[in-house]
Amino acid sequence: EVQLVESGGGLIQPGGSLRLSCAASGFTVSSNYMSWVRQAPGKGLEWVSVIYSGGSTYYADSVKGRFTISRDNSKNTLYLQMNSLRAEDTAVYYCARDLLVGAADYWGQGTLVTVSS
Amino acid sequence: SSELTQDPAVSVALGQTVRITCQGDSLRSYYASWYQQKPGQAPVLVIYGKNNRPSGIPDRFSGSSSGNTASLTITGAQAEDEADYYCNSRDSSGNRVVFGGGTKLTVL
Numbered sequence: 425e426v427q428l429v430e431s432g433g434g435l436i437q438p439g440g441s442l443r444l445s446c447a448a449s450g451f452t453v454s455s456n457y458m459s460w461v462r463q464a465p466g467k468g469l470e471w472v473s474v475i476y477s478g479g480s481t482y483y484a485d486s487v488k489g490r491f492t493i494s495r496d497n498s499k500n501t502l503y504l505q506m507n508s509l510r511a512e513d514t515a516v517y518y519c520a521r522d523l524l525v526g527a528a529d530y531w532g533q534g535t536l537v538t539v540s541s
Numbered sequence: 542s543s544e545l546t547q548d549p550a551v552s553v554a555l556g557q558t559v560r561i562t563c564q565g566d567s568l569r570s571y572y573a574s575w576y577q578q579k580p581g582q583a584p585v586l587v588i589y590g591k592n593n594r595p596s597g598i599p600d601r602f603s604g605s606s607s608g609n610t611a612s613l614t615i616t617g618a619q620a621e622d623e624a625d626y627y628c629n630s631r632d633s634s635g636n637r638v639v640f641g642g643g644t645k646l647t648v649l
Contacts, residue, residue: 459638461584469576469584469627471638482636518583526629526638527574527589534583 426450426530428519433535440509440539446502446519446532454497457522460504462515463534472517473504474525487513509539545573545628545641552647553618561613561644563628571631573611575604578625578643587626588613615646623648 432444444460460472473483473493481493492505502519516536520528545565553559563573572591576584586595588604601616611630615622628641 461640468625468643469578469629469640471629471640474636474638480636482634484637523586523589523595524574525636526571526631527586528576528584529586529589529595531583531585 426521428521428530428532430517430519430532430535433517433537435538435540436509437541438510438539441505441507442509442537444504444506444517444519444535444537446504448500448502448521451521451530453495453500453502453521457525458493458495458502459520459522459525459528460493460502460517461520461528461531462513462517462537464512464515467515470515471526474522475502476525506537509537511539513537514539545630545639547626547628547641547644549642550645550647552649553615554649555620556617558614558616559618559646561615561626561628561646563611563613563641564609565630565639565641566609567630567632567639568606568609568611570633571635572606573604573628573630575602575611575613576627576629577622578627584627618646618648620648622646 459474490508516534521530575588578584592604
């Protein structure tokens, strides 16, 4: 059974850093497109980043230069390192497995990141 | 442009057919994917590619595309279809993704 379990969210002050983890089971992270999508409270979905099976990474303009997507093949885990956090980064962050880029067939339950002083 | 535009809200009578649309320049080059999201839950993929449904998605959900517009059609809407629906596609770069603003579907 495919499962994605995010962790690492919490309350962080503006300018701070946080690393989200997404532990996968039932499939191999390194063989798939994997992405992060976020949703601010009461708002719509916003694509954040993707890592291809070959290792290429891409980011939304809103996070480029501040966020880094990566994976640990030995742990079958996806990460999102978030630096220089801003209030507008407050959201539920979902990790997802993509069948095709943009077509995410499995999602985690989400982890809430709150950036506030 | 890398934006996708959706109507904020649509309503349909129980058992009737409803079409939810998504407009954007990227849709001339890339297919849209469609997601259903109910309150407090993660999104669920309902349509991807030309018109593909993941396992477990009822066949009353279908997708189509013409020019810069993608459509999600629900034929015979059920009460459980009441939800927010989002489209997305690759953007003009081909490597990033953009989401539409979402459509809140009410089943009357």
